[in-house]
Amino acid sequence: MAARLRIDAVLVQAVIAGALSFAHLHDLAAAAGQDGWKAWAYPVSVDLLLVAAWRRLRSDGPSxxxxxxxxxxxxxxxxxxxxxxxLLDLGDVPAWLRILVAAWPAIAFMGGTLLAHSAGDRVPDPPAPAAPDPEPEPAAEQAELDASPAPEVEATPALPAPEPVPSPPTVPAPAVPAALVDHARKVADDHHARTGTRIDTDTLRARLGVPPHLADAIAAQLT
Structure with missing residues (x-):
């Protein structure tokens, strides 16, 4: 019952406001020189344009x-x-108001045509803020790391084996005459008798006047 009374009160208020506005528009149009049925058409035109714009706002959104x-x-x-x-002397309406009232039918027709046959420019809704990406949990990150394949390690190429260093050719010991060995032994004994030490290879080579390799061969036979 309360809801029905509230709806009835709204309807009554709308009828009263519409009737008063309708009458005021008629009186103004008549004072501006629009007599007869034309004065009654002006409030209908204004109210229809108002309703058409409101329906466009409700159906297509703000534009x-x-x-x-x-x-x-x-x-x-x-x-x-x-x-x-x-506030206005209806017996002496200014010229600019007469012009505005006379031009209203064309203005209302253009507005109604645009509202009925134009897509308009709807005001876009502001974009919703993007939700931040949730940070992955440490356990999930560790599981991803464990599941990912291990990077392939390139095998280190084997180094080539070092080439064997050839040993120097063995030089055969020169043949030493027995007479030269006897002479060298006498020289060595004399050197030991005078100095008390064994004769070295360089001294033996100098005393005998032989090349180094021959002196080494003689010293080897004296030991």
Whole structure:
């Protein structure tokens, strides 16, 4: 019952507001020189443009086209209400108001056509902020690392085996005459008798006057 009373009160208020606005628009149009049925057509035109703009706002969402024509019709309705409240002499309407009233049918026709046959420019809704990516848990990261294949390690090429260094050719010991060996032994004994030490290879070579390799061969036979 309360809901029904509230709806009835709203309807009554709408009927009263519509009737008063309708009457004010009629009186203003008649004062501006629009007599007869033309004065009654002006409030119908204003209210229809207002309703068409409001329906466009409700059906297609906010747009500059719908809001512009809604405000134009609202200003025309409120202007008539204010003008007929005693602020304007209806017996002597200014020329600019007569021009505006006379041009209203063309203005209302253009507005209604645009509202009915134009897609308009709907105001886009602001984009919703992107949700931050959730940080992966440490356990999940460790599981991904364990599941990922191990990087392939390139095998180190084997180094080539070092080439064997050839040993120097063995030089055969020169043949030493027995007479030269006997002479060398006498020289060695004499050197030991005089110095008390064994004769070395260099001294033996110098005393015998032989090349180094021959001196080594002789010293080897003296030991």
């Amino acid at each position: 500059r086209l719908a809001w512009s024509w809604f405000l134009i019709a609202l200003v025309a309705s409120l202007g008539a209400n204010v003008a007929t409240a005693g």
